[in-house]
Amino acid sequence: MRANIAFMYGPKDLRIENVEVPEINSNQVLIKTMACGICGSDIHCFLGESAEGRYDIAPYTPGHEVGGKVVAVGADVEGIKVGDKVTCDCVMACGKCANCKEGLMPSACLNMKELGFRPDSPGGMGEYMVVDQEYVYPIPADWSYAMGAWVETFSVGYFGIWGNGGYIDASDYCLITGAGPIGVSAAMVAKTSGAKVIVSDMNAVRRERALKYGADVVLDPTDPDYYQKVKEATDGHGPSVIAEASGSNGALAAIFDLAGHSCRVNLIGHSIGRKVPVEIGKTIWSTLRIKGSGGTKNFMQRTIRFISAIKDKYDFDALNSHYIPFMQLDKGMDLAVNHPDEAFKVMLTFDE
Numbered sequence: 001m002r003a004n005i006a007f008m009y010g011p012k013d014l015r016i017e018n019v020e021v022p023e024i025n026s027n028q029v030l031i032k033t034m035a036c037g038i039c040g041s042d043i044h045c046f047l048g049e050s051a052e053g054r055y056d057i058a059p060y061t062p063g064h065e066v067g068g069k070v071v072a073v074g075a076d077v078e079g080i081k082v083g084d085k086v087t088c089d090c091v092m093a094c095g096k097c098a099n100c101k102e103g104l105m106p107s108a109c110l111n112m113k114e115l116g117f118r119p120d121s122p123g124g125m126g127e128y129m130v131v132d133q134e135y136v137y138p139i140p141a142d143w144s145y146a147m148g149a150w151v152e153t154f155s156v157g158y159f160g161i162w163g164n165g166g167y168i169d170a171s172d173y174c175l176i177t178g179a180g181p182i183g184v185s186a187a188m189v190a191k192t193s194g195a196k197v198i199v200s201d202m203n204a205v206r207r208e209r210a211l212k213y214g215a216d217v218v219l220d221p222t223d224p225d226y227y228q229k230v231k232e233a234t235d236g237h238g239p240s241v242i243a244e245a246s247g248s249n250g251a252l253a254a255i256f257d258l259a260g261h262s263c264r265v266n267l268i269g270h271s272i273g274r275k276v277p278v279e280i281g282k283t284i285w286s287t288l289r290i291k292g293s294g295g296t297k298n299f300m301q302r303t304i305r306f307i308s309a310i311k312d313k314y315d316f317d318a319l320n321s322h323y324i325p326f327m328q329l330d331k332g333m334d335l336a337v338n339h340p341d342e343a344f345k346v347m348l349t350f351d352e
Contacts (some may be wrong), residue, residue, distance in 0.1 A: 001020070001021045001057065002018055002019065002020055002021065002127075002234065003018070003019065003021075003126060003127040003128045004016050004017070004018055004126065004127050004326070004327065004340040005017060005018075005019050005061055005125070005126030005127065005128075006061055006062060006123075006125035006126055006326075006329055007024055007060065007061055008046065008055050008059060008060055008061070008062050009055055009059045010048070010054060010055050011046065011047060011048030011098050012046060012048070013046065013327065014022060014046060014330075014331060014333065016193065016326075018328065019149070019263065021128045021130065022130050023197070024073075024074050024130050025133055026074040026075045026076040026077075026079070027061045027076050027077060027133055027134075028073075028131065028132055028133065029070055029072070029073050029074070029080055029086070029129050029130070029131050029132075029133050029136050030071050030072035030073070030128060030129075030130055031066075031068040031069065031070060031071070031076060031088075031128065031129045031131060031136070032066055032068055032069050032070075032127065032350070032352075033066060033067075033068045033072045033127055033128065033129055033132075033326075033350050034064070034068045034069060034096045034145035034148075034349070034350050034352075035063030035064075035067040035068070035144075035145040035146045035148065035149040035156075035347055035348065036061075036063040036065060036066050036124035036125055036149060036326070036347070036348045037142075037146075037150070037153065037181075037345055037346070037347050037348070038063075038065075038332055038333065038345075038346040038347075038349075039065055039349065040180065041064075041117075041270070042062050042063065042064075042116070042335050042336075043054075043333075043336055044270075045062065045117070045186065046087055046333060046337065047337065051272075051273070052114075052117050052121060052211060053117050053118075054114045054117060054118045055119075056069060056297065057119050058119035059119060060116075060117065060118055060119040061116065061122065061123030061124075061125055061126050061193050062081075062116050062117070062123050062124075062125045063115075063116040063123045063124025063125035063126070063348075064088075064090040064114070064116035064117065064123070064124060064152055064254070065124065065149045065150065065151075065152045065153055066087055066088050066113040066124035066129070066149055066152070066243040066323075066345045067085065067086075067087055067139070067143075067144070067145035067146060067147065067148025067149040067150070067151075068085075068087075068114070068124075068129065068145065069083065069085055069086070069145075070082050070083060070084045070086055070104060070136075070149070070289065071082065071128075072237055073133075073336075074133070074349045075277075076147075077101075077133045077185040078101075078133075079133075079138075080133055080136055080138060081239045083181070084138045084141060085139045085140070085143060085145065086138050086148065086299060087136075087137055087139055087300070087304075088115055088122075088124075088129075088131055088135050088136055088137070088146040088152075088204075088294075089106075089108040089115065089135040089136075089137075089152075089300055090115045090116070090152050090295070091107055091109075091112065091114055091115075091296070092109075092112065092114060092115060092121065092135050093106035093109035093111075093112060093293040094109055094110075094111040094112070094113075094333065095134075096138060097109055097110040097111050097226060098110070100244065103296050104157060105164075105294065105295055105313045106295045106297055107294045107295040109197035113137070115131075118210060120339065122295050124149075124266070124348075125326070125329065125348065127326070127350060131215075137151070137300045137301060137304060138202070139304055140304075140308060141174040143284070143298055143311075144317055145309070146317055146320055146323075147182075147307070147316045147317065149347060150307070150316050150319070150335075151300065151303050151304060151307065152300075153181045153182060153185055154185040154303055154306070154307060155173070155296045155300060155303040155330055156182050156185065156268065156293070156296065157184070157185030157186035157187075157188075157245065157268065157295040157297045158175045158185065158189050158266035158296075158299060158302070158303055158306060159269075159293055159297070159299045160182070160186055160243055160245070160266050160293040161174075161186055161189050161190060161241070161243055162189070163296060163297065164184065164251070164291050164292070164293055165290060165291065165300065166264060166293075166299055167192065167264075168189075168190055168193045168195050168241050168264075169193050169195065169263060170193060170194030170195060170287050171195075171240075172190075172193070172195040172196070172240045173195065173196050173198070173233070173234035173235070173237060173238070173239050173240050173241070173260070174195045174196065174197050174198065174239060174240070174241040174242070174243065175198045175199075175200065175230060175239035175241070175242045175243070175258065175280075176190065176198070176199045176200070176215075176245055176249040177199075177200050177201075177242070177243070177244050177245060177246050177248075177255075177269075177297050178196065178200075178201060178246025178248070178269055179199050179201035179206035179207060179210040179218070179222070179250065179256070180201075180206065180209070180246070180287060180344075181247045181319070181344070181345055182268055182269070183199065183201070183210070183243070183245035183246070184209065184213045184214070185208055186216035186245055186268065186313055186321070187199055187210055187213055187215050187245045188213050188214040188262060188314055189205050189214075189306070190241070190243070191214030191215075191216075191311075192214075192306075194232070195241065196212050196217075196234070197215050197216040197217070198214050198216065198217045198218075198219060198229075198230065198233045198234070198239070199214075199217070199219070200218070200219045200220070200221045200226070200251075201218070201220070201221070202220060202221060202222055202264045205341060205342075206344070207219075207220070209319075209344065212314075213314055213318070213319075213322065213348055214314075216233075217233045217334070219233070221251065221254070221327075227254075227257065230258055230306050234260065236315045237258055237260045237261075238258065238260025238261070239260050239262065239263055239291040239348075240260050240262070240263055240264070241263065241264050241266070242255055242258065242259055242263055242264070242265045242266065243266045243268055244266065244267050244268060245263070245268045246269045246271050247269030247270045247271045247352070248251075248269070248271075249271070249274065251275075252267075252269075252270070252278060253276055253277065253285075254270060255278070256279045256282040256283065256286075256288075257282070258279050259282075259286055259288055260285045260286075261270075261286050261287060262288070262289070263285070263286065263288050263289070264289045265288055265289065265291070266291060267290065267292050267293065267317050267343075268293055277284055277323065282328060285288070294297065313342055319344065319345055320344075320346075320347040321337065321342060321343050321344040321345055321346065322335055322343055322345075322347065323345045323347050323349050324346055324347070324348055325348070325349055325350075325351075326348045326349065326350050328332075329348065332348055333346075333348045
């Protein structure tokens with residue numbers, strides 16, 4: 001069987017090609033892709049600004065935010081059947097290497113594969129995907145495929161707060177810096193806990209959107225009174241939880257001035273490859289607890305249950321600013337790359 005599949009050959013070199021779909025092995029699932037979100041990581045790889053996308057090895061198929069339906073299963077596959085709506089893990093740990101056996105994060109796997117970033121891994125920007133069953137998760141039948149594509153994004157915001165020993169509850173003042181898809185996901189998680197949620201972003205449209213998705217207060221970090229307004233919004237305490245979801249140098253540096261005493265700082269936004277001057281000594285005197293959250297571990301099924309519990313309160317499909325047919329991929333990438341103010345989430349769609 002042949003299918004139209006996108007391949008990233010290098011910076012700004014993304015091509016749709018008609019190729020043969022591999023036969024599935026006994027432990028694999030053939031998925032008909034129905035929705036695939038364009039992530040900020042895809043954009044950075046496309047522009048040549050990130051080494052995560054490994055086209056230096058060989059062309060690869062991008063796309064790690066996926067919703068699809070199962071059209072075939074291998075002989076040894078259990079718990080997944082033809083017709084199921086599904087989504088997939090992004091970071092694919094082998095479960096067998098020394099680091100996996102130590103219980104370390106999937107990002108520590110010595111044989112790590114990564115959905116949508118490597119030539120040895122599947123990607124969602126294509127009509128079909130062949131994925132090992134352990135990385136495939138059924139989603140509820142009443143979900144849209146686009147909601148399935150939001151699971152990976154939401155899991156990052158969710159794990160960013162709760163993973164690696166993190167927590168939040170109704171006593172907390174939570175500051176989320178960055179109101180992109182990850183920041184908005186973190187806001188919904190924080191609000192569900194009962195915390196007071198403050199979201200900061202330079203973009204006025206994104207601030208207004210955040211108010212519909214968990215934020216109690218929205219602030220502009222370029223406001224000269226920003227620090228004072230954060231203090232006021234937290235009743236003078238300063239944030240007890242910070243989720244940094246922008247990856248910007250300014251937001252990272254500001255953490256050490258904004259954080260309240262004993263604040264739990266969750267670093268979610270990507271800033272790899274950049275050195276940021278910060279007043280790290282304030283970690284000592286403010287007793288800050290700082291943790292990273294690259295990838296997620298054992299959170300996909302929990303994320304699906306979490307979204308199911310809140311989907312009647314928050315309209316996930318409305319978060320998709322654009323629905324673009326896959327064969328117009330160049331249009332979708334142009335929107336995502338060149339019009340970020342209006343293109344909050346570009347969702348690629350596929351014919352049945």
